[in-house]
Amino acid sequence: MPDGSLKLRGRVRAVLGDNIDTDMIYPGRYLNITDREKTAEHLFELAYPELRANLEAGDIIVAGRNFGCGSSREQAAAALKFAGVGAVIAGSFARIFFRNAINLGLPAVVAPQASLACAAGDELEIDLVAGEIRNLSGNRVVEAAALDPRAVELIAAGGLIPYLKRKYAA
Amino acid sequence: MTLAEKILARASGRERVSPDQIVVARVDLAMSHENADLVRKSFLEIGLARVWDPSKIVIVFDHRIPAESEKTATTHKAVREFVAAQGIEHFYDVGRGGICHQVLPENGHVWPGMVLVGTDSHTTTHGAFGAFATGIGATEMAGVWAEGALWFKVPPTLRIEVEGEFRPWVSAKDLILYIIGKLGADGADYRAVEFDGPAIRRMTVASRMVLANLAMEMGAKVAFTPVDEILLDYLRPRVPEKLEMIAADADACYERVIRVDAGEDILEPQIACPHAVDHVQPLSGLGEVPVEQAVLGSCTNGRLEDLEVAAHIVAGRAVHPRTRLVVIPASQQIYREAMRLGYLETLVAAGAIIDPPGCGPCVGVHQGILAAGETCVSSTNRNFLGRMGSKDSRVYLASPAVVAASAIAGKLAHPESIVKEGFPCLMEV
Numbered sequence: 001m002p003d004g005s006l007k008l009r010g011r012v013r014a015v016l017g018d019n020i021d022t023d024m025i026y027p028g029r030y031l032n033i034t035d036r037e038k039t040a041e042h043l044f045e046l047a048y049p050e051l052r053a054n055l056e057a058g059d060i061i062v063a064g065r066n067f068g069c070g071s072s073r074e075q076a077a078a079a080l081k082f083a084g085v086g087a088v089i090a091g092s093f094a095r096i097f098f099r100n101a102i103n104l105g106l107p108a109v110v111a112p113q114a115s116l117a118c119a120a121g122d123e124l125e126i127d128l129v130a131g132e133i134r135n136l137s138g139n140r141v142v143e144a145a146a147l148d149p150r151a152v153e154l155i156a157a158g159g160l161i162p163y164l165k166r167k168y169a170a
Numbered sequence: 171m172t173l174a175e176k177i178l179a180r181a182s183g184r185e186r187v188s189p190d191q192i193v194v195a196r197v198d199l200a201m202s203h204e205n206a207d208l209v210r211k212s213f214l215e216i217g218l219a220r221v222w223d224p225s226k227i228v229i230v231f232d233h234r235i236p237a238e239s240e241k242t243a244t245t246h247k248a249v250r251e252f253v254a255a256q257g258i259e260h261f262y263d264v265g266r267g268g269i270c271h272q273v274l275p276e277n278g279h280v281w282p283g284m285v286l287v288g289t290d291s292h293t294t295t296h297g298a299f300g301a302f303a304t305g306i307g308a309t310e311m312a313g314v315w316a317e318g319a320l321w322f323k324v325p326p327t328l329r330i331e332v333e334g335e336f337r338p339w340v341s342a343k344d345l346i347l348y349i350i351g352k353l354g355a356d357g358a359d360y361r362a363v364e365f366d367g368p369a370i371r372r373m374t375v376a377s378r379m380v381l382a383n384l385a386m387e388m389g390a391k392v393a394f395t396p397v398d399e400i401l402l403d404y405l406r407p408r409v410p411e412k413l414e415m416i417a418a419d420a421d422a423c424y425e426r427v428i429r430v431d432a433g434e435d436i437l438e439p440q441i442a443c444p445h446a447v448d449h450v451q452p453l454s455g456l457g458e459v460p461v462e463q464a465v466l467g468s469c470t471n472g473r474l475e476d477l478e479v480a481a482h483i484v485a486g487r488a489v490h491p492r493t494r495l496v497v498i499p500a501s502q503q504i505y506r507e508a509m510r511l512g513y514l515e516t517l518v519a520a521g522a523i524i525d526p527p528g529c530g531p532c533v534g535v536h537q538g539i540l541a542a543g544e545t546c547v548s549s550t551n552r553n554f555l556g557r558m559g560s561k562d563s564r565v566y567l568a569s570p571a572v573v574a575a576s577a578i579a580g581k582l583a584h585p586e587s588i589v590k591e592g593f594p595c596l597m598e599v
Contacts, residue, residue, distance in 0.1 A: 021555075023552070024556075031204070046561040066359065066389065069355055070554060072293075073307075096291055096305050100309065103309040150321065159309065160313055161212050161312065164216045165217055168216060168217055
């Protein structure tokens with residue numbers, strides 16, 4: 001991001017409701033999987049198996065309020081990221097999930113109107129720094145919260161671990 | 171300042187802080203359970219040789235004990251090797267501890283005014299000891315292991331004042347389910363919660379832990395109950411050198427103050443219905459709900475007073491033929507005490523099975539998984555879709571007394587339908 005911007009583009013794969021909890025995103029029975037890449041195999045396994053089957057790289061998940069509520073399990077954010085999800089946009093996020101997503105380099109964008117203003121199949125462009133979502137299919141702008149500069153820095157670095165790795169290697 | 175503000179100000183070396191400010195706070199204790207394996211991997215990726223301070227890391231195995239699969243056994247082994255290599259002395263292996271949120275206070279790892287982070291969402295439990303205690307993810311914990319500090323956004327505080335006398339068979343669990351039902355699953359999202367008032371100040375430490383624990387289910391970042399003489403009595407033999415009376419300032423600024431009259435507002439046991447913790451109903455509104463399993467345990471309600479009330483209810487009776495009663499003492503210490511006091515004898519005589527101290531079936535891994543079509547009443551903290559097994563099973567969250575009564579009745583039941591005389595010491599000191 002040479003100009004300080006951080007934009008991404010993708011297609012809305014699904015628009016989900018409120019309170020999508022971490023057990024729906026990633027069932028507890030698979031918590032002993034500690035290879036992050038392998039967590040993707042169990043994304044939405046009980047709640048939305050068809051969604052997982054149809055995901056394509058860069059897809060965007062849109063949801064209502066309190067996305068990721070429940071457990072602190074980082075596998076919920078990891079499974080989304082390694083299944084290829086490019087960003088999650090939600091009305092609000094449960095705090096641990098939000099931090100997990102950013103720490104893993106998965107953009108999590110707060111946009112209260114997103115689940116009303118986006119439909120499955122819409123093509124979106126997200127400006128993480130400006131806090132703006134362009135729905136290219138509906139040709140409209142959806143207001144979003146700008147990511148905290150600290151979060152932008154982590155996303156740009158690819159997550160907290162690459163960020164710290166660089167810090168301590170220097 | 172509120173309690174959360176005071177602790178964060180001190181931990182970040184500032185005179186004062188206010189909501190939404192971002193501060194970097196030193197961490198006094200970093201707790202992990204089996205997910206220490208994830209933390210370990212991330213930590214090694216950073217490329218550092220040693221953790222910041224091995225004496226400030228506590229690891230407790232509780233989610234899968236004893237190992238239920240070769241895969242888990244392998245991760246347990248990897249963590250043991252890391253613990254030995256790093257010189258982490260506070261490690262509670264299988265048979266030595268129990269559930270992390272019980273093991274920490276029991277063994278003097280928690281005190282008022284500290285900053286405690288844990289790779290478990292129910293780390294909020296330790297707010298019952300006056301700790302700023304919150305859950306974080308594994309990658310973030312790797313950063314803490316490296317640096318001993320973490321950034322926090324200072325949370326606004328929600329104050330919940332509870333007065334009045336609890337009715338018979340209404341417990342701390344019913345109070346917090348009632349509050350979650352009113353405020354919703356994100357009613358305290360990103361907030362600190364201060365529980366206070368005469369009804370809270372009469373509660374046992376174990377019951378206060380129930381409030382701080384379940385505050386997580388309305389999104390709380392941290393949740394406190396008062397630091398008072400009752401708490402200090404608990405802490406005195408465990409952390410004699412760290413006793414401190416801390417409290418919010420009289421002029422602290424709250425985002426919102428909520429008042430509850432325990433006697434007027436909560437008339438009977440409260441139940442969280444499938445599949446959300448905020449789907450709360452009074453027990454009498456649910457009609458006939460047969461249960462195939464009843465679970466008594468977890469970081470929410472697996473303590474001595476919970477086993478005591480259950481033993482009182484099932485004493486001399488038999489668990490209903492269609493129902494399985496699974497009991498899980500929250501720690502080895504509680505297990506031994508419950509044995510000594512005869513509670514386990516009473517429960518087993520009634521037909522209960524005792525799981526080893528740990529998370530048991532609450533995370534949906536082992537020791538009491540539900541089949542499709544089955545219904546469970548549980549003293550645990552989550553009833554999400556598929557939480558305890560099949561996605562076609564259902565979990566009702568309830569107090570230990572309701573769980574025990576339901577096990578005997580074979581359906582959701584009020585304790586007074588089983589035991590005619592009241593039970594005087596539900597949770598008050």
